[in-house]
Amino acid sequence: MSIQKTIDRKKLDERVVRMPGYVQQFIDYKLPDLSPSTLLEYVRDYEQFFGWLIAEGLTSAAVIGDITLYDLEVLHMESIVAYRLHLTTRTEGTNSKVTVSRKMSSLRSLFHYLSQIAEDENFYPLLKRNIMAKVEIKRIHKPKDTAAKLKGKILEEEEITEFITYIAEGYREDIQNNKQALHAFELNRERDACIASLILNSGLRVSEIVNLNVNDLDLANKLLYVFRKGHNDETFKTPVYFREQSKDDLTHYLALRHTRYKTPKREKALFVTIPNGSKEGKRMTKRAIQAMIIKYAKRFGKPYLTVHKLRHSFATDYYLQNDIYKTKEQLGHASTETTEVYAHLTDKTMSEAIERRN
Structure with a gap:
C-alpha cells in the first residue's frame, strides 16, 4: 500500500467509527474495490450531509452516529433540493458544480447500497424507500469542456x-x-x-x-x-x-x-x-x-x-x-x-x- 493510502486508511478507520453502523457496513463493502482515499472522501461527504440533517431538525439524533435508517427513509424531495442548494449557496466554502455533483453521487451510492444490496436478517432491504433514486446527477465535466x-x-x-x-x-x-x-x-x-x-x-x-x-x-x-x-x-x-x-x-x-x-x-x-x-x-x-x-x-x-x-x-x-x-x-x-x-x-x-x- 502506498504512503498516502496508508495515511488515508488510518484517517478512514478513525472517522468511520463515528458513523452509523449502516455506513460502516457500506464502507466495508466498498473497501475491496475503492481506495482508502476515495472512501475517506465518501465519509467526509456523509459527515457533512448528516450534520446538515441534524442542524435542520430532520432527525431527532443529537450525534451523527445515532441517525437511523428511518430518518433517511422519510426524507422528502424538497429536503434533498434544499441540501443541494445549501452546498451551492452557503457563504463559507461554496462548492463548485463538480464538487456538488460528486457529493450527491456519494449519497446516491450509499442509498443504492442500502436499498438494493444490503439486507436484514429476514432478507429485506435495509432501506425501504430510496429518495436518492429520484435525483438526477448530470455529468459535469465532458472531455470537450475540460x-x-x-x-x-x-x-x-x-x-x-x-x-x-x-x-x-x-x-x-x-x-x-x-x-x-x-x-x-x-x-x-x-x-x-x-x-x-x-x-x-x-x-x-x-x-x-x-x-x-x-x-x-x-x-x-x-x-x-x-x-x-x-x-x-x-x-x-x-x-x-x-x-x-x-x-x-x-x-x-x-x-x-x-x-x-x-x-x-x-x-x-x-x-x-x-x-x-x-x-x-x-x-x-x-x-x-x-x-x-x-x-x-x-x-x-x-x-x-x-x-x-x-x-x-x-x-x-x-x-x-x-x-x-x-x-x-x-x-x-x-x-x-x-x-x-x-x-x-x-x-x-x-x-x-x-x-x-x-
Whole structure:
C-alpha cells in the first residue's frame, strides 16, 4: 500500500467509527474495490450531509452516529433540493458544480447500497424507500469542456524543455538579489528540475511522484514502478516508462541525493527534503511539490501552471505521437473517456497540420 493510502486508511478507520453502523457496513463493502482515499472522501461527504440533517431538525439524533435508517427513509424531495442548494449557496466554502455533483453521487451510492444490496436478517432491504433514486446527477465535466478550459494553460512543444531548463538555471537570475531565496534555489534546483522533468516526460500524478522509492527506479530501461490510482491490487506496482531527458535528470539528482540532503539509509523515498528543524532528509509531501511548481511557474510567466497541468502538458504532447489507447495506459486512466480530453486538446494542432505544405 502506498504512503498516502496508508495515511488515508488510518484517517478512514478513525472517522468511520463515528458513523452509523449502516455506513460502516457500506464502507466495508466498498473497501475491496475503492481506495482508502476515495472512501475517506465518501465519509467526509456523509459527515457533512448528516450534520446538515441534524442542524435542520430532520432527525431527532443529537450525534451523527445515532441517525437511523428511518430518518433517511422519510426524507422528502424538497429536503434533498434544499441540501443541494445549501452546498451551492452557503457563504463559507461554496462548492463548485463538480464538487456538488460528486457529493450527491456519494449519497446516491450509499442509498443504492442500502436499498438494493444490503439486507436484514429476514432478507429485506435495509432501506425501504430510496429518495436518492429520484435525483438526477448530470455529468459535469465532458472531455470537450475540460479541453476548452485547458487550452492555452498548458506547456506546448518547446515550452516543456524550456520550463525544465528554467527551473535548473533560469530562475537564478530572477532571484539574484534575494540571498535567502538564492540559497534555497542552489540547494534544490537539481531536485526540483528532476521532479518537473519526470512529470513532463512520463505524465505521473503528484501522488505517484510522492510515493516513489529509490528502488522503484530502473534507469537502464527508463522505467518506474508505480502504485497507480484506483488499482484494486494494492501490492502491485505498474511499470511506467519515462523519456530520455528524465534519465539524465534523475542520474544528476541521484548523484547528490544522499550527500546534499543528508539522507539516512532507512529513508527509501526518491524525492527528499530537509524540513525546518530537521538534520536529515525526509520524503517530500504532495503539498511541497505543488507549491514548488507554482513558485517556478509564476516567475516563468505561466501563473496558471500546476502539477496537474504539467501532467496534461505531457499527455497532450504524448497523444500527438501515439493513439488514445497507449495514452490511456501511460497515464493510468481507468477508461478512454478520460483520455478523450487530449483528442480535443490537439484539435487545433491537427487542423494546423493539415494546412501545412511540404
